[in-house]
Amino acid sequence: MRRFARILTTVALVATVTAGTAGWASGNAQEAVTGAPAGSAGWRAAGLPDPERTSPAGIARFFAGLDPVQQRELARTHPTVVGNLDGAPLALRYEANALSTHGRYGGARVLAHDPRGRGQVALVYGDLTRAEHVAVIVPGSDTDAGHVRPLADMATALRRATGGRTAVVAWAGYTTPVGVGLDAATGRLAEAGAERLSRFTDGLAAVRAAEPSVFCHSYGSVVCGLAAHGLKAKDLVVFGSPGMRAANVTELGTSARVWAAKDPTDWIDRVPNVEWAGLGHGTDPTDPSFGARRIPADDATGHGGYFAPGTASLRTFAAIAEGDVR
Known part of the structure; x- marks a missing residue:
């Protein structure tokens, strides 16, 4: 009976994510972009530090040995x-990206x-080198270089x-996954994203930016859950x-304080919190058994309303970012 119940739960999960709690789904699996940046072959041919094998701390030391003209x-x-x-160096990265x-x-x-x-x-809002506090927002599905406005709005609202x-x-x-489909129900893209997120926070530490608070929305929380043990946050x-691929805070293996919010109208609440045969992401982080600190969100609306002006969730997010909540 237990096995049958688990199968029914999994079927319900697949039906939810493929039929779409939001009313639609994607039929195309996404291929994760990983590895060294574009143009790395020429960089390596010039005898410069390997972008994949050199740690962010090693990259920082390399640039510290160059004068500004060489940089x-x-x-x-x-x-x-x-x-x-x-x-x-952050200023150098800004300059390079302005060119592209x-x-x-x-x-x-x-x-x-x-x-x-x-x-x-x-995208950076504010001065990472001078700010006493830093926040990083990790988005969920349907976010990419051409569809970044909802994420940018979250960032500016928090600032x-x-x-x-x-x-x-x-x-x-x-x-990120596109739509609500099998990509969103599995951890494949999140695993690749977790490696990139961990390296990103290592990079912030290497340039002596403040240790960040990391805010993770929807499928982004799966990324954060898989990255948690190595995340400098x-x-x-x-x-x-939808879950963090962990049964509780202890399984995340992090020294960071873990917080969770879910408003009563968020459709994510209808996604079964199971993890079975590679599908689903496990325990709801707002469940008391998970052990996260609960953030009030009763006045937020829908899946994307947590940063709406005047909401308790946004006020609490800001207090966490500034270190004003114990």
Whole structure:
């Protein structure tokens, strides 16, 4: 009977994600963009540090040994590598990405821009080198270099809620699922994203940015759950989460404080919290048994309403980012 019940639950899960709780689904599996940035073959041929094998700390040491003229020459000659090289000086990455994006993302500085696949991008609001507090927002499905507006709106809302004191990174740095389909029900894309997110936070540490609070929305919380054990973060905040591929906070293997929010109208609540045969993402992080600190979200609306002005969730997010909540 238990096996039959689990099968029924899994069938319900597949029906939910493929028929679409949001009313639609994607029929195309996404291929995760991984590995070294575009243009790395020429970079390696020039005898420069391998972008994959060299740690962000090693990249930081390499650039520290160059004078400003040499640094800028590398950014000009290899913009797609330098612009995506975790551990490289932030100002140099901004300069390199300005060459490749041509001002496409107004109002933000571009910390990463990978044109491969659907495109990946990391946008910075504020000054990462001077801000006492840093936040990184990891999005869920349907986010890429060409569809970044909802994520950018989250980032600007959080920055405003902190009075402009927190620098915020909108990190669309992994291949997200498209729609609500099997990609969203499995951890395949999240596993690739977790590696990229961990390296990104290593890069922030290498340039001496403040240890961030990481905010993870929807499928992004699956990425954060898989990355948690190696993530350099002081807080891990999930909202609208289908699960983190862990049964509880202890299984995440993180020293970060873990927080969770889900509003009563969020359709994610209708996705069964199971993990079986590779499908589903496990325990609801807002379940008391998970052990996360609960964030009030009763006045938020829907799956994307957690950053709406005036909501308890946004106020709490801002307080967490600024270290005002114990």
